[in-house]
Amino acid sequence: MLLSLSNALPDSALSILLLLSVCFVAGMVRGFSGFGSVMIMAPVFSALYGPTIAVPVVVLTDLIISLPLVRSVYKDALAATVRQMLLAAICGSLAGFVLLRMLPGDTLATLVAITVLVFVGLMALPRRLKTAPIAATARQNYLAGSLSGMFGSISGMSGPPAVLLMLRTSAPSFTVRATLIVYFMLIDSVLVAMYTVQQGRVEMAWLALCAISLIPMMFGAWLGSRLFHLASEQVFRKLTLALIACSALVALFL
DSSP: OHHHHHHHSOSSHHHHHHHHHHHHHHHHHHHHHSOOHHHHHHHHHHHHHOHHHHHHHHHHHHHHHHHHHHHHHGGGSOHHHHHHHHHHHHHHHHHHHHHHTTSOHHHHHHHHHHHHHHHHHHHHSOOOSSOOOSSOOHHHHHHHHHHHHHHHHHHSOOHHHHHHHHHTSOOOHHHHHHHHHHHHHHHHHHHHHHHHHHHTSOOHHHHHHHHHHHHHHHHHHHHHHHHHTTOOHHHHHHHHHHHHHHHHHHHHTO
16 A cells, blocks of 8 residues: 555656645535545546546545535435436436547547536626526536536546536525535546446555545644635635636646
8 A cells, every 4th residue: 555655646746745735625615615636636647647547546536525514415405406416427427438539638638628628618707687596497407417427427527517517506605515525525426436437446556545635634624614704605616716717727738
């Protein structure tokens, strides 16, 4: 295990600092908003290690971080939304694994970063003037869920479609946060199981990188959960999107 930990670390001190910083920021955003950690980690981890290792690692790490958060928020989550998105996501993830076999690693790493930037651009668009519903329709949930599952199996980022759906409603931030935390905990569990089946075992590289990532992430998640109660609805959205965009831009130049 010690050898695996050593091999999992990047070669340069600057890369190690980048890795730990990204994990801390990802944890803070996860605790603050209920989403965004995978979108922050995936571009950088994919650039450093390639998608084959990066995807299961960021999903597994995100799952572990989600567990202590779920207990305090599950009562505020929109249960129907979670169920419908999860069912569609399982189907979408199967299609994603087919695409994963067809695309080279470098292409996937770049696709991860570009997908994040497109997502941020869509989220930054002003909302329509008419009043948005508190919850999306079943059709919208199924569509977002299927795309979420496909993105998750390809890049580890199941977040963009689900977050885009939730933040375009008028649900209060605590409902958005709770729904996303519960949904991502469940879909992360599905993706980890699928990657384990695909590989035929749990790779030591996954566990080593998770061990390295968890300490800064857990501290960041603790800090982020405290900051959530101090932020306004506007700050809640803008700060998270800005951090996600910065991570994607950094990864494009790695």
